[in-house]
Amino acid sequence: MAFADVREYTHLTDEEVEAIGAELDEIRAEIEASRGQADRDYILRVITLQRRLAAAGRITLFASFFPPAWLLGTALLGSAKILENMELGHNAMHGQWDWMNDPEIHSSNWEWDTTQPAEQWKHSHNYIHHQFTNVLGHDNDIGYGILRMSRDQKWSPYNLGQPVYNALLALFFEWGVALHDLDIEAIRKGKKDIPLLKKQLRQIRAKVGKQTLKDYVLYPALTGPFFLQTLSANFTANIIRNVWTYGIIFCGHFPDGAVHFTEEELEDETRAEWYLRQMLGSANFKGGKLLHIMSGQLGYQIEHHLFPDLPSNRYAQISTKVQDLCKRYDIPYTTGPLWKQYGQTLRTIMKLSLPNRRTEDNPAPLSPRQTRRLRDDERQIRRSELGKWSGAASA
Amino acid sequence: MTAPLIERSAALRRLRQLGKAMTTPLLPDDYLALINPLWSQRELRGRIEKVVPITDRAATLVIRPGWGWSFDHAPGQYIGIGVEIDGKFHWRSYSLSSVPLVEGRTVSITVKAMPEGFLSDHLVNGLEPGTIVRLASPQGDFVLPDPPPERMLFVVGGSGITPVMSILRTLERRGTIPDVVLAYSAVHEEDMMFLAELRELSEANPDFRFYERFTDSDGMLTPEQLDDVCPDWLERETWACGPGPMLDAFTDHYKRLGREDHIHVERFTLNAAGGEGAGGTVTFGVGGPTVEVDGATTLLEAGEKAGINMLFGCRMGICHTCDVPLASGRIRDLRSGNEHSEPNEYIQTCISVAAGDCTLTL
Secondary structure: OOEOOHHHHHOOOHHHHHHHHHHHHHHHHHHHHHOOHHHHHHHHHHHHHHHHHHHHHHHHHHHOOOHHHHHHHHHHHHHHHHHHHHHHHHHHHOOOOHHHOOHHHOOOOOOOOOOOOHHHHHHHHHHHHHHOOOEOOOOOOOHHHOOOOOOOOOOOHHHHHHHHHHHHHHHOHHHHHHHHOOOHHHHHOOOOOHHHHHHHHHHHHHHHHHHHHHHHHHHHHHOHHHHHHHHHHHHHHHHHHHHHHHHHHHHHHOOOOOOOEOHHHHOOOOHHHHHHHHHHHOOOOEOOHHHHHHOOOHHHHHHHHHOOOOOHHHHHHHHHHHHHHHHHHOOOOOOOEHHHHHHHHHHHHHHOOOOHHHOOOOOOOOOHHHHOOOOHHHOOOOOOOOHHHHHHHHO | OOOOHHHHOHHHHHHHHHHHHHHOOOOHHHHHHHHOOOOOOOOOEEEEEEEEEOOOOEEEEEEEEOOOOOOOOOOOOEEEEEEEEOOEEEEEEEEEOOOOOOOOOOEEEEEEOOOOOHHHHHHHHOOOOOOEEEEEEEEOOOOOOOOOOOEEEEEEEHHHHHHHHHHHHHHHHOOOOOEEEEEEEEOOHHHOOOHHHHHHHHHHOOOEEEEEEEHHHHOOOOHHHHHHHOOOHHHOEEEEEOOHHHHHHHHHHHHHOOOHHHEEEEOOOOOOOOOOOOEEEEEEOOOOOEEEEOOOOOHHHHHHHOOOOOOOOOOOOOOOOOEEEEEEEEEEEOOOOOEEOOOOOEEEHHHEEEEEEEEEOO
16 A cells, blocks of 8 residues: 555654754765765776676677677677676766766766667656655656556556556667656657657657667677677677666566555645655665676665665665664665565566455554554654643642 | 868868768767767867976967867967866857968967966966867957058967967068067066077068066066156057956057057957946746846856856857857847847846846746
């Protein structure tokens, strides 16, 4: 079920909520003050690695007729695209590196290696998704207008096909992302501004043109007689990137434990409540350093949602502080191995393809304060006034 | 002016077009820069070749510019230099002291370490040869007309000597130093940059008269003293470069005598002569945050106050690091007072204010 108020779920007092907000502000200030050479060196290393991988992949694929070269080239190119989209593009467009004042690594200038124009991504993702995270009817990332991901979303027979839509979305994720900012739901309801739609479609067409020319015409043509082999390698590299990014992104807000909110939560929401909604609506996953780099540090989805514009290489360090804070205030901190998080997501997709009456509700896990005996200071203050009787007695 | 090779050759242009299509959304430069950091035109870059001390507190930086640089600056112009310190780029502007085209494939600037200037201090004392810096192309109209006037006066204070040095060296190299008077003030002898070179120059050229002024013993040069220093100053075209108060005093003096057309000044601060704008509501990015601004707050300052990470460089309208396209609305250029309202026109946020409501593309 969706919640109308973060307090309803966490059982925190107003003072506690504000104290949590202040602590998180402090973490932000600390990181901002300590950004420096080591962070710049990190991102430059990743950029160099990514460009070398891409160049190596393209060069290897000039021998795409030779199956081991085809495999190696595809793997190199696929991982270059993953690194570019996740650790570089997504994070740079969030403005994580804007503090360096370097026009080459800046949110206003970064264009990424995928079919969606950067400008539209910054609107649909940085603004709509990060501002209205997990609020039903506002956050288009809850099922992307294609899948039903909450029991509070209305079921229709269309949803019976969810397992198929999901598989197609995984394979062609890049194209789903390209159309994301058009807001399919608004178009369906006839609410979309037509001149804006036309402008967006023009932008998408231009970007798609460049991307397909590069991957499906130019490089295959340069390898001459092996046109088809190179084309299939590039296609496969794009699919690998699609499936991987889809998997990582679906583990961000759909595993059990990440809760949804209703519109009422947005009313008079304070900065501290916004922080709480970000924590409660996001899910992490555990893994080694390589896994985190290849997923753009989105295994630290909670930290990313709290501080979307702090450098991604700092999320691991922020995470220990956030976990400590969650423990002290009994706030759930959702995490688990990648396979388990994705398993839960997949189960929800399957289950919600059926109407609510056909499936069992598995309620959001209770917050720690609902499952154990409360400490005295966590209880409602007992009413001290005793009414007419005590007044009469003391008189 | 000779265009770079890449502009002149049709074959190279086509090759670059193909390279762009192959590397989209990046540029071929982004891959070539992996081999040599100077092989990129995305941002103008340069490599520090030498740091030559001039005085205790000043040094000349010899810089080898990368691709995209044309060595045809006019003597007296300045460039922007962006240096990375602890992960962050900082920008300043300095006059070129080198002569166009002749000193190999390098340019040089002379920097004086200012007591409170952490960047100038870093440039003089902390820059290792081999460091890659960012550059902004030469600009400025503190230049000589061609042919130069027959009689000239240069009034210079402190590090204001650098553009004048470039002008004098160019004149000398052409073998035609005409009738020139240089009135150059510095705090004391050790602080005077290029002193030996200037003395040599005046010995070798009878038409070049060099007046040295040390302000800790002689005090500041005032416009009234010009009659003694250079009795025929009224018959000369004047170029002045130095601290703001000195420039103000001289321009006022010339204006009083109706000679404001005969003095050319170079200031290294934003001169907001264009007047204020009307102010209005500024939107940062279509659908992005909005702020109310008055007509004196630059769009860059307004964005920074609103918590937006805006790119910036010199903050005085020189380097174009802060340029963003204007989506809609009207803005005013603080320096000239010109208003711009062409959609998608790039505007310099550091010297622009709102002239009514406007939206920037970020």
